[in-house]
Every structure is written in structure tokens, then in C-alpha cells.
Amino acid sequence: MTELIHLPITGLSRLLTTGEISARELVSAFLESIEREEPALHAFLHLDPDAALREADAVDRRRGHGERDPGQEGHGGRSVVPLLAGIPLAVKDVIAVEGMPATCGSRILEGYRPPFSATAVNRLRAAGAIVIGKTNTDEFAMGSSTENSAYGPTRNPWDPARVPGGSSGGSAVAVAARLVPAALGSDTGGSVRQPASFCGVTGLKPTYGRVSRYGLVAYGSSLDCIGPLARSAEDASLIFSAIAGHDSLDATSTGRPVPGPVSAGDGDLAGLRIGVPEEYFIEGIQPEVEAAVRRAIIKLEALGASVRPVSLPHTRYALPVYYLIAPAEASANLARFDGVHYGPRAKAEAVWEVFENTRGERFGAEVKRRIMLGTYALSAGYYDAFYGQAQKVRTLIRRDFEAAFERVDAIAAPVSPTTAFRFDAHTDDPLAMYLEDVFTLPANLAGVPGLAFPVGFDGEGLPVGMQLMGRHFDEKTLLRAAAVYQRETDWHSHAP
Amino acid sequence: MPLTHEEVAHIARLARLNLTPDELERYRGQLSAILDYFAELSALDTTGVEPTARVREGEQALRADESRPGLGAGRLAETAPDWHDDQFRVPPIFE
Numbered sequence: 001m002t003e004l005i006h007l008p009i010t011g012l013s014r015l016l017t018t019g020e021i022s023a024r025e026l027v028s029a030f031l032e033s034i035e036r037e038e039p040a041l042h043a044f045l046h047l048d049p050d051a052a053l054r055e056a057d058a059v060d061r062r063r064g065h066g067e068r069d070p071g072q073e074g075h076g077g078r079s080v081v082p083l084l085a086g087i088p089l090a091v092k093d094v095i096a097v098e099g100m101p102a103t104c105g106s107r108i109l110e111g112y113r114p115p116f117s118a119t120a121v122n123r124l125r126a127a128g129a130i131v132i133g134k135t136n137t138d139e140f141a142m143g144s145s146t147e148n149s150a151y152g153p154t155r156n157p158w159d160p161a162r163v164p165g166g167s168s169g170g171s172a173v174a175v176a177a178r179l180v181p182a183a184l185g186s187d188t189g190g191s192v193r194q195p196a197s198f199c200g201v202t203g204l205k206p207t208y209g210r211v212s213r214y215g216l217v218a219y220g221s222s223l224d225c226i227g228p229l230a231r232s233a234e235d236a237s238l239i240f241s242a243i244a245g246h247d248s249l250d251a252t253s254t255g256r257p258v259p260g261p262v263s264a265g266d267g268d269l270a271g272l273r274i275g276v277p278e279e280y281f282i283e284g285i286q287p288e289v290e291a292a293v294r295r296a297i298i299k300l301e302a303l304g305a306s307v308r309p310v311s312l313p314h315t316r317y318a319l320p321v322y323y324l325i326a327p328a329e330a331s332a333n334l335a336r337f338d339g340v341h342y343g344p345r346a347k348a349e350a351v352w353e354v355f356e357n358t359r360g361e362r363f364g365a366e367v368k369r370r371i372m373l374g375t376y377a378l379s380a381g382y383y384d385a386f387y388g389q390a391q392k393v394r395t396l397i398r399r400d401f402e403a404a405f406e407r408v409d410a411i412a413a414p415v416s417p418t419t420a421f422r423f424d425a426h427t428d429d430p431l432a433m434y435l436e437d438v439f440t441l442p443a444n445l446a447g448v449p450g451l452a453f454p455v456g457f458d459g460e461g462l463p464v465g466m467q468l469m470g471r472h473f474d475e476k477t478l479l480r481a482a483a484v485y486q487r488e489t490d491w492h493s494h495a496p
Numbered sequence: 497m498p499l500t501h502e503e504v505a506h507i508a509r510l511a512r513l514n515l516t517p518d519e520l521e522r523y524r525g526q527l528s529a530i531l532d533y534f535a536e537l538s539a540l541d542t543t544g545v546e547p548t549a550r551v552r553e554g555e556q557a558l559r560a561d562e563s564r565p566g567l568g569a570g571r572l573a574e575t576a577p578d579w580h581d582d583q584f585r586v587p588p589i590f591e
Binding site for chain 1: 504507508510511512513514515519523526527529530531533534536537538540542545546547548549550551552558559567571572574575576577578584586587588589
């Protein structure tokens with residue numbers, strides 16, 4: 001059974017469709033992997049093996065009743081047994097799955113079980129996927145290491161003394177350690193791409209508005225995106241195509257047509273123009289990271305892409321802009337956690353104390369810090385100088401990308417200045433932690449898609465990631481370029 | 497410019513966060529350092545630049561404003577810390 005957990009979703013689907021394996025066998029193989037690895041990793045906050053096996057049996061029964069693959073039998077219609085039927089997946093704990101807890105890594109939502117599922121989760125389930133559990137996250141997705149989870153950190157499977165990145169650290173580890181073939185994360189400032197990079201997996205932040213945010217607990221509403229983490233660009237693309245598209249429950253989700261899954265095929269990258277922004281190869285970047293990314297760019301060129309320099313001159317302002325806008329939005333979004341609507345309530349004599357005591361006792365240090373920062377940036381007398389100015393500079397960052405995408409189809413850059421760092425490296429210095437996000441923040445501010453995928457290892461055997469950023473709604477170009485790269489290289493198939 | 501203790505206490509009040517004296521002092525130092533670092537933003541000339549509140553403005557989907565069935569108040573009872581007579585119950589607002 002150890003073989004199964006290393007296969008891509010495309011391969012697993014084939015085995016399920018031909019009947020060589022049952023969904024129960026498949027789910028059991030991953031549950032055994034979880035049983036073996038999870039105690040050392042702590043990727044999950046909630047697991048429901050029994051429910052997963054029941055769902056697997058239901059999938060097997062449907063296949064057994066002759067509902068398999070009418071398309072191949074000449075009926076011409078879509079398969080009755082859907083694409084992801086029987087594939088186990090994990091979901092970051094900031095995304096609602098009916099029937100499971102959603103703590104957001106916070107004690108303020110201890111015991112909370114949302115009475116509904118996120119649209120992305122409903123779509124995965126409609127495609128036949130089996131949600132086997134909820135993964136660990138920095139509290140309310142605020143962090144770059146998963147150290148801010150109130151339920152303890154997740155460990156990097158490549159080196160348990162290192163962080164997995166964050167905030168979707170649990171999802172990245174679950175995929176890297178072969179506990180699931182793919183998982184959902186959320187990316188507000190790099191929270192899918194950076195842990196994907198630290199753990200050696202492929203992670204997509206879609207275009208803002210491409211995937212419904214309904215059921216994603218809001219952090220920075222103008223930045224938040226749900227995206228897949230998987231072991232290849234082809235697998236990430238399968239999940240992306242299943243969850244994307246208009247949803248009337250999210251007014252910012254758009255009705256643009258969703259492309260089908262990409263495959264590497266046997267073509268090359270002729271015609272693809274890749275820009276390399278020198279602003280992303282700054283002093284202080286780990287030399288092995290820069291070297292691996294530059295080697296990957298040379299490889300893309302060898303595969304037919306043309307490479308030219310581009311400039312994104314306002315890149316250095318992305319950090320202060322993000323850390324004013326995201327906390328400002330968070331301070332408003334997190335006002336709903338007040339000890340009245342959800343979760344536990346602190347002891348209080350008056351209603352104001354219900355709010356202040358519940359929030360004071362149950363939010364963690366980083367969440368309080370960002371609420372304070374955001375409240376300050378929005379407060380009377382400071383609004384124009386901080387929040388207003390940040391929104392204007394956001395416009396300049398957006399225009400940088402618009403200008404660059406007149407000349408190129410994709411922008412190649414590192415995901416993070418370093419590989420996975422050690423626990424407690426930045427816990428006393430919030431600004432140093434924020435600097436870990438310096439290369440991922442701009443895509444969120446501009447709303448453009450970003451795809452992280454592994455392109456090598458550093459001297460200590462830790463994965464290095466590269467990201468490709470693209471035009472609004474052009475995830476397909478990024479996914480295809482990475483799929484072709486992965487056809488020709490094997491960085492993505494190394495297991496920790 | 498470092499924030500004063502009074503300013504930090506005022507922000508905590510606005511944010512409805514009951515913070516300990518230690519927390520207030522720690523956030524005073526950390527927020528001061530972060531805001532200092534952010535000062536480079538104010539040096540940038542943004543005269544005539546429109547603010548971005550949302551990317552892809554104007555692409556929001558609209559729909560008819562018709563009522564549709566929701567989850568129902570009963571489902572909220574499962575998640576509220578104090579639910580009584582189909583309402584959220586809280587301690588007194590006025591003495």
C-alpha cells in the first residue's frame with residue numbers, strides 16, 4: 001500500500017476507474033500513512049477516519065452499480081462517477097466543512113462547528129472527493145510558520161526542527177508527507193505559496209475572485225483566496241478547476257469561464273515570455289535559493305520560453321502596504337468574534353466585558369497585534385496617513401504588474417528569501433517574521449495568480465520553491481509552464 | 497515616533513481587547529517599531545493616485561434582490577454560547 005500514497009491524483013483516479021483499487025483501499029492507505037506520521041508532524045487539527053471510510057464505501061457502491069464511465073462506452077456524456085470520486089483531501093481549518101470543527105487555529109472558536117460548508121468544499125464533494133480532516137494553521141491565517149496556532153505547531157517533514165511555513169502549514173505538510181494527495185489552503189499574503197515552497201509541494205494562489213470565499217473565515221477580504229496544494233501542477237490544476245467559478249454567495253466571485261485541467265502533454269514552452277524582476281533578487285536572499293531559482297529559469301528557457309528582465313519598481317513597498325491593509329481589514333472582520341455569536345464566552349458582568357474579556361483571553365498574541373495595528377491604521381487622525389496612503393501605493397503596485405504583463409506572459413521569482421527556518425527564529429521579532437512574506441505579498445495586493453513549485457534543495461536538503469505570477473485569470477499559463485517543467489525534472493517527486 | 501501608553505490603551509479600547517499591563521507595554525514597543533519601518537510609505541509621492549480598495553473593480557456579479565431561504569435561526573443555536581427564545585442572550589447593557 002505504500003506505493004499508492006506516492007501516486008498523483010491522475011494516477012489514483014485511473015486505478016479507481018479501472019477497478020484495480022477500491023476507494024476504501026485508497027482511503028485506508030492514506031489513513032495508515034496518517035497513523036504512522038501524524039504523531040510527529042501534527043498536520044491535522046481534526047480527523048474523521050470513520051466518516052472517510054463510510055464515504056469511500058459509498059463511492060465503491062456507486063461504482064459497483066454500473067455507473068462507471070459511460071463516456072468511454074460511447075454515451076458521450078460526462079462520467080456519472082465524477083473526476084475526484086474517492087480521492088481523499090484535507091482542508092485548512094479556516095475553511096468551513098459541515099460536520100467538522102472550524103477552530104481557525106484559535107481558542108476563540110474552540111468547539112465551534114459551522115452549520116454549513118464552504119462553496120469550494122461543496123464543489124470538491126460534488127466532484128466525489130472525501131474530506132478526511134482539517135489541517136493546522138496560524139491563528140486566523142496570520143503567520144508565516146504555523147507557530148501561531150493555539151493548538152501547537154506543525155513540523156516540517158524534511159527537518160522536524162524547522163517550521164513548515166504558514167499559514168497553510170498543516171495542508172503543506174499533509175501533502176508533502178503523503179498523508180493526502182492534495183489539500184485546500186488559503187492565501188492572503190503568501191499562505192499557500194510559502195508553505196508549499198518550504199515543504200517541496202506545488203501550491204496555487206488563484207486570481208482574486210476566481211474561487212468563492214464563501215465559508216472561508218475572513219481575514220483580509222480584499223486579499224483572501226482559497227487555493228490548492230498538491231504534489232504536481234497537474235494535480236493542483238485538477239483541484240483548481242473543480243473549485244473555481246462564480247458563486248452567488250460571494251459577490252466578488254466572477255462569472256468568467258473556468259479552464260479545464262492542464263496536462264503537460266508533450267509540447268514545449270515556445271512562445272511563452274517570462275519576465276525576471278531584479279527587485280526580487282535582493283541582498284539578503286539565501287544564495288542557494290537564488291541559485292536554484294535562476295537554474296529553473298534557465299531550464300524554462302531551454303524548454304522554449306523566452307526570458308527577459310522586467311521591473312516592478314514598487315516591490316519594496318508591498319510589505320508596509322500589506323501590513324497596513326490586511327490588519328485593517330482583519331480588525332473589522334474579527335470584530336464578529338465577540339463571545340456572543342460563536343464559540344465560548346468569558347466570565348463577564350456586563351455586555352462590554354463579554355466582548356473585551358472573551359477577545360482578550362482567547363485571541364493569541366499575533367492576532368491581537370494585527371487587530372491593534374489595523375485599529376490604529378483606521379483610527380481618527382491616522383486613517384489618511386496610514387490606511388489611505390497604503391491604498392494609493394497599492395494602486396502603484398498593481399500598475400507595476402499591468403505594465404510588466406504588456407511585455408511578458410509570466411513573472412518568475414523566488415517564493416521566499418530563505419528555505420524553512422528553525423522554530424522560534426522570529427517569534428520575538430514580528431517585523432523579521434513579516435519579511436518572510438516579502439516576495440508573496442505583491443501578487444495578493446495586485447490580485448494576480450501565483451504558483452509555487454519546487455525547483456531544488458539547499459545544502460541542508462531543504463526544498464527551494466519558485467513562483468510564477470501571471471495575468472488576472474491566466475492561471476492556466478502558469479500551471480502549464482510548471483507542468484512542462486515537472487515533466488522534465490523530478491524535484492516535485494522527492495519525498496521527505 | 498514611539499506610541500505612548502495612553503495611545504496604546506486607547507487602541508485596545510477601540511478594538512474591545514482587554515489587555516494586561518504587560519501586553520500593553522509589549523505592543524507599545526512592537527507597534528512603534530513596525531510603524532517606524534512603515535514611515536517610508538509616507539515619503540512616497542502619491543499625488544493624484546487613486547486608492548485601490550478592490551482589485552478588478554466593477555467585475556462584481558450582481559443578482560436580483562430576492563429573498564431566499566437561509567440556514568434558519570435554529571442552526572445558530574448550536575453555535576451560540578447563550579441562546580434563548582430564538583435570540584442571542586447577553587448580560588445587561590444598562591444597569
